[in-house]
Amino acid sequence: MxxxxxxxxxxxxxxxxxxxxxxxxxxxxxxxxxxxxxxxxxxxxxxxxxxxxxxxxxxxxxxxxxxxxxxxxxxxxxxxxxLEKSWMPEKIESIASRVSGLTSQDLPITNRCSYFASDSTVVEAFRSELNKSGIPYKLIYSGGRDVDILPSExxxxxxxxxxxxxxxxxxxxxxxxxxxxxxxxxxxxxxxxxxxxxxxxxxxxxxxxxxxxxxxxxxxxxxxxxxxxxxxx
Known part of the structure; x- marks a missing residue:
């Protein structure tokens, strides 16, 4: 395989x-x-x-x-x-809208929230805000700009x-x-x-x-x- x-x-x-x-x-x-x-x-x-x-x-x-x-x-x-059991995309989007340097990717889906970040400090600021919220999530940062927030599992x-x-x-x-x-x-x-x-x-x-x-x-x-x-x- x-x-x-x-x-x-x-x-x-x-x-x-x-x-x-x-x-x-x-x-x-x-x-x-x-x-x-x-x-x-x-x-x-x-x-x-x-x-x-x-x-x-x-x-x-x-x-x-x-x-x-x-x-x-x-x-x-x-x-x-x-995955749907603990997935809260609306709350994640609300938090993302308050993080400077984060731009939403326009995708026809709701099973992940995806953004462009201007640099890694923006990603860490986003991570910090998500942690404060207590929302279950998984953050993937790749390519120096792509940030994906996924259901935790x-x-x-x-x-x-x-x-x-x-x-x-x-x-x-x-x-x-x-x-x-x-x-x-x-x-x-x-x-x-x-x-x-x-x-x-x-x-x-x-x-x-x-x-x-x-x-x-x-x-x-x-x-x-x-x-x-x-x-x-």
Missing amino acids: LATDLDGTLVGDKSSLQALLDFYGSQTYKVSLVYITGRHYQSALSLIEEESLPVPDVLITDVGTGIYIGDRLEPDLEWTRR SGKGQALQYILDKYKLSEAKLLVAGDSGNDVEMLTMGFPSVIVGNAQPELLEQAEHPSIYRAKQKFAGGIHEAWSHFHTD
Whole structure:
């Protein structure tokens, strides 16, 4: 199973992507695909079509707050109900409106609150205000400007773990791949993982760990490199 971010990880170089897909197609085993992206559902579908990507077995969107499964990639309602229990987007938006240097991202969704921050001090001021409010939340800061506020039980790592548990996949031959700060959670869960060669600075600063491979190759080439490193059989 390949559980991978899309932009900047699986997607970014067409030739290395095709080489990876050809490699998987030539193996005696089938590689299930889980796409884990910060994009919202329709945007992810558009990218899959634009890049002629294989339709995944599971699509995890919105930094781990949306899960879509099956041949028609329909919502996993159990996951949706789990997150809705403690989710307070209106209160989060109200707090955000009072933080200088924070700009709301215009997205057609309500399962996460997303902003642009002018710098890291703005992010810490926002975090401080959220903590004072007592609202349950998870804050993800990536790319030096993107701030996502998620339900506390969500995130790319928690969504992946949910899928592994739901379908009893703990014994799967797995590789997790990412390139930015919003991938940290899923890359540090102890599964075989790869930071691709073109990763953003905040990910390159992660501590060394035996389960994390730092690829020299970029984009899908880094995934291919790491697969050969972890799964030589």
